[in-house]
Amino acid sequence: MVVVNSSSDKCSNEEGDDSKKNIDYSNDKKRKYYTYIAFAFAILAVVSIAYLVMTLYGPFQPPLSFYDSVYNEREFDGYSGRDVILVCCSWGEELADGELTYFIGANIITQGQNNLGENIDSGSIEAVTRAIQEWNSKIERLTFTETSERRNADIEIYIREGGNERAGITKNYYDSYGFITKSYVIISNGAFGFGFSDNQIEQIAKHEIGHVLGLGHANFDGNLMAVQVNRGSGSVDDCEIEAVYKANEWWFDKSDDGKLSYIQPPTTEHVECNS
Numbered sequence: 065m066v067v068v069n070s071s072s073d074k075c076s077n078e079e080g081d082d083s084k085k086n087i088d089y090s091n092d093k094k095r096k097y098y099t100y101i102a103f104a105f106a107i108l109a110v111v112s113i114a115y116l117v118m119t120l121y122g123p124f125q126p127p128l129s130f131y132d133s134v135y136n137e138r139e140f141d142g143y144s145g146r147d148v149i150l151v152c153c154s155w156g157e158e159l160a161d162g163e164l165t166y167f168i169g170a171n172i173i174t175q176g177q178n179n180l181g182e183n184i185d186s187g188s189i190e191a192v193t194r195a196i197q198e199w200n201s202k203i204e205r206l207t208f209t210e211t212s213e214r215r216n217a218d219i220e221i222y223i224r225e226g227g228n229e230r231a232g233i234t235k236n237y238y239d240s241y242g243f244i245t246k247s248y249v250i251i252s253n254g255a256f257g258f259g260f261s262d263n264q265i266e267q268i269a270k271h272e273i274g275h276v277l278g279l280g281h282a283n284f285d286g287n288l289m290a291v292q293v294n295r296g297s298g299s300v301d302d303c304e305i306e307a308v309y310k311a312n313e314w315w316f317d318k319s320d321d322g323k324l325s326y327i328q329p330p331t332t333e334h335v336e337c338n339s
């Protein structure tokens with residue numbers, strides 16, 4: 065009897081151990097399952113944050129393409145193997161006094177509406193102003209002066225609500241001889257749902273001022289005039305300065321005694337940047 069009892073006790077003990085093991089096993093499974101889920105979420109979170117940081121600050125920014133009035137892919141034909149900036153046009157008599165006046169609109173242009181949007185934040189205006197100041201300091205004999213008279217300004221600059229793929233647009237107007245008489249620049253304050261930083265707005269503005277001064281695009285990345293602004297540099301360098309001199313050669317090549325030469329269109333269609 066004692067033996068049987070003990071054996072049955074043993075038996076039942078063993079059964080109890082088994083079911084405990086089963087519970088342990090299924091708890092273990094659940095724990096593993098939750099660990100996997102937590103792990104997956106952690107990876108997802110890290111990837112999302114990394115993507116966000118990359119798109120905001122890094123190399124994976126959405127393509128801020130400048131399909132503006134200047135851009136035409138065929139223009140780059142014949143320049144393969146050479147790094148060039150295309151030279152478009154020259155300013156006319158407005159440049160004769162060595163001064164271009166600019167006006168910056170005070171309100172955001174909202175899409176699809178005729179009424180003016182809210183005031184532009186001062187950071188964006190300062191960014192545009194810094195862009196103009198850099199050009200101003202790097203181009204000898206040329207002065208940019210701000211004016212509050214929109215109609216008399218040689219250059220009108222507006223900031224609009226971002227939304228489509230265009231980061232900026234420059235529209236130059238020409239007289240019957242083909243010389244620039246007036247420029248309109250529009251800069252988006254964002255694209256693809258991202259707001260541009262002040263640095264990005266400054267870079268876009270510098271690129272657009274390049275078009276204002278008669279430049280086309282560069283056929284290589286890393287230059288201010290690169291077709292895609294986010295692949296370009298943020299500063300005005302020697303090649304762009306040279307290109308502006310070439311575009312407006314009649315003015316910049318005038319003799320030091322101040323005697324004006326005839327207003328002439330540019331004598332070259334490009335400048336080389338790697339020479």
Ligand SMILES: [Zn+2]
Pocket residue numbers: 130132134135271275281291
């Ligand atoms: Zn452009």
